[in-house]
Amino acid sequence: MAKEKKYRKKKLGSYPFASVVFSITLALFVMGLFGLLIMTTKNLTRLIQENVEMQVFLHKNLSENEIVKITKILSSKDYVTKKAGMAQIEHITKEAAAKAFVKETGEDFVDFLGDNPLRDVIIIKVDPDFQAAANLSEIKKEIEFIRGVYEVTYIENLVQSINANVKKISFVLIGFSVILLIVVVILINNTIKLALFSQRFLIRSMQLVGATSSFIRKPFLSRASIFGLLSGFLAVGLLWALLHFVERQVEGIMDLLKPEQLLVLAGAILMVGLLVGFMSTFAAIKKYMKMSLDELY
CATH class of the missing domain: 3.30.70.3040 (Alpha-Beta Plaits)
Structure with a gap:
């Protein structure tokens, strides 16, 4: 039983499930929160402008x-x-x-x-x-x-004030969006690299017995894709629960969010989780496959 458990831990393509999914879910959840903030701000601004x-x-x-x-x-x-x-x-x-x-x-x-x-x-x-x-x-x-x-x-000063504030808010939100996206990508990338660190010697062993690069990558990429999608669904679920909680506390908040915008945000979260997980794993595996034995130590 102990031997079987030990074997499972060293199975090709396996790496810590809970820590990886938790880290990716947290990163995607934060990205989703900021996405909701952007949509709410944009729709609220539009609503104000429509009443000029x-x-x-x-x-x-x-x-x-x-x-x-x-x-x-x-x-x-x-x-x-x-x-x-x-x-x-x-x-x-x-x-x-x-x-x-x-x-x-x-x-x-x-x-x-x-x-x-x-x-x-x-x-x-x-x-x-x-x-x-x-x-x-x-x-x-x-x-x-x-x-x-x-x-x-018409109230000229009010319109000028609204336009000036809209420009400022737009620049700030775009800047934060770019920074947050970079941070999320780096966080997910580093999480997967750390998770794969324990598999570096197993990867080298597979190379020594003649396994092809595609054969070695396949289980890692499959698992990374599953983890990325699962984390995306968990992040979307958490955002959905948060929205319903906020709706009970602040009546009418959902009126500022359009269903089609929420679907686009959910799709973006799933896509980021899948693509970043896949690409980070691909890059990490490629890196470990090219390392010498001394570098692996």
Whole structure:
């Protein structure tokens, strides 16, 4: 029994299962966490950008048909955000605006003034692709040329602040992504190299009895591929459990993550686990096969 156990430990292609899978799973889990952070930040930024609005104030005494015509013109513009094919436009009449003001302040200025000085306003949500300062300025001028439009306003400082912060966040996330990917690859590579260190003399023995390079590599590469995939599935499972835990603590957090993005992230984790495990094992085996006996010691 003891001899059989000893033989199993020295079987070609075998190396510590638990430590390798644990290390690779941990590295992939950290990579997945950062991937979730990137997706959440990107989607949250997009959500903020999609709520950037322009207020289009209309001339007084326009007919219903004229207002509908202006609304149709704006709906056809590329710079207006579309959701499910519907332009994100809202028409607020001066009567509705007055009621909202009275409800909010408790003061009926219409009775006091004897007239409603407010104007009908059409609120449009600007597509994020058109939110550069130069684009917004051109859009403002274009809308003001539409017959029946009195004035166009938007919070310029807010838009500039959003654009500046988006650029900063993008650069930071890209930088961290590159660094983290390099760290994950190095960690997995070193883990496999250390695991294969105990097999170096067995590899040399197989070479001495005439085993071909492909015959020696095959069991190591097969096991590395299995370990990489298993670690990937474990990392994805941990991320799934973490997401459901966070969802119970922070309601609506899952709304910031799209199913297709989660599938891409899961696929990327599995692919990194498989490829890095395979390539690191291939490189390590090649290295040990080329070493002299003195170098192996």
